[in-house]
Amino acid sequence: MENCCEKKETTKKEKGFLKGILYGILPHAFCIAFIIFTILSTTIITSFLKPILLNPYFFYILIGLSFSLATISAVLYLKRNGNLSAAGARRNWKYLSILYGTTISVNLILFMVIFPLAANFKSNSLSSAPVVNQINEKSQTENITLEVQIPCSGHASLIIDELYKIQGVESVKFRLPNLFDVIYDSTNTSENEMLSLEVFNTYKAKIIE
Numbered sequence: 001m002e003n004c005c006e007k008k009e010t011t012k013k014e015k016g017f018l019k020g021i022l023y024g025i026l027p028h029a030f031c032i033a034f035i036i037f038t039i040l041s042t043t044i045i046t047s048f049l050k051p052i053l054l055n056p057y058f059f060y061i062l063i064g065l066s067f068s069l070a071t072i073s074a075v076l077y078l079k080r081n082g083n084l085s086a087a088g089a090r091r092n093w094k095y096l097s098i099l100y101g102t103t104i105s106v107n108l109i110l111f112m113v114i115f116p117l118a119a120n121f122k123s124n125s126l127s128s129a130p131v132v133n134q135i136n137e138k139s140q141t142e143n144i145t146l147e148v149q150i151p152c153s154g155h156a157s158l159i160i161d162e163l164y165k166i167q168g169v170e171s172v173k174f175r176l177p178n179l180f181d182v183i184y185d186s187t188n189t190s191e192n193e194m195l196s197l198e199v200f201n202t203y204k205a206k207i208i209e
Contacts (some may be wrong), residue, residue, distance in 0.1 A: 053158040054202050056151045063107055070103045111153050112176070119156035119174045126164045127171045140187040141170070146180040146194070148205040153177070155203065162199045169194070179208075 052058055074096055078084045083092055148159055156174040163172045163180070168188025173181040182194065195205055 050158060050161070053155050054199070056155075056202070059111075059152050059154040062154075066103055066107065067100075070099055074099055115153040116156065116174055116176055119153070119160055122157055123160050123164075123172050123174070126160070140185050142184060142186050144182050144184070144191060144194075144207050146182060146205050147208045148178050148180060148200070148203050150178050150203050156180075158199060159203070162197050163194065166193060166197070 075084065077095065077099075078088050078092060081088075081092070083089070089096060146159075150156065150159065153174070153176060159180055160172045160174065163169050163182060166184075166189050168185040169182060170185060171181075171183040175181065184194070191207060195207070197205075
């Protein structure tokens with residue numbers, strides 16, 4: 001027969017585990033909101049996000065904020081359970097490991113997976129490129145790869161937005177860490193016009209292919 005005390009202890013551990021994951025995800029609320037705004041891609045949202053994304057430290061600030069909020073969550077959790085001390089932190093090392101482990105993992109997933117996917121999802125919605133197997137049959141359609149010195153993948157959507165403002169740019173695809181594959185109609189635009197975009201005054205760009 002299972003001891004009721006053991007049941008309570010198991011339930012407490014499960015709640016602690018779930019809270020650790022929840023508090024590890026909550027600090028990323030700002031990044032999640034940014035992803036939603038990126039996918040919505042309305043003119044109002046784009047104009048709002050542009051000055052923010054022109055700040056090269058924006059996402060570093062969000063990372064710092066996520067760890068700050070995680071720390072606040074940890075302090076509140078320990079205080080609520082009467083463990084706000086070095087000894088209490090050691091007793092709750094599993095919870096703290098889950099909390100900070102989740103925070104780190106979510107950051108990595110956001111910057112390595114979610115932001116690139118969101119940027120390319122947005123690009124697909126804006127793209128006017130012809131079917132791939134028809135591209136090489138049209139002499140005016142050309143391909144280049146831009147290497148842009150963006151601080152992280154979160155800024156990819158800004159570069160994509162700016163490139164699509166040029167008449168003749170048909171498709172832009174982002175590749176980690178900072179590459180943009182551009183398909184364009186050379187009768188409507190040129191490499192020089194793309195490189196002269198204002199955004200490249202902040203994030204330097206060069207053609208590598």
